[in-house]
């Protein structure tokens with residue numbers, strides 16, 4: 001019997017949204033991220049970015 005086990009890797013991501021222009025940016029999750037955490041300034045309008053979503057994407061090898 002051949003048993004092959006697929007390895008699953010979950011890569012966590014954070015989605016940030018600008019409070020002013022609503023620009024969305026997705027980036028890799030950083031330690032300490034949580035929903036509604038204030039992060040960087042928006043690159044287009046200099047508004048305050050907030051983490052609006054944290055999710056994991058599953059990759060199979």
Ligand SMILES: [Zn+2]
Nearest residue numbers: 018021042045
């Ligand atoms: Zn903005």
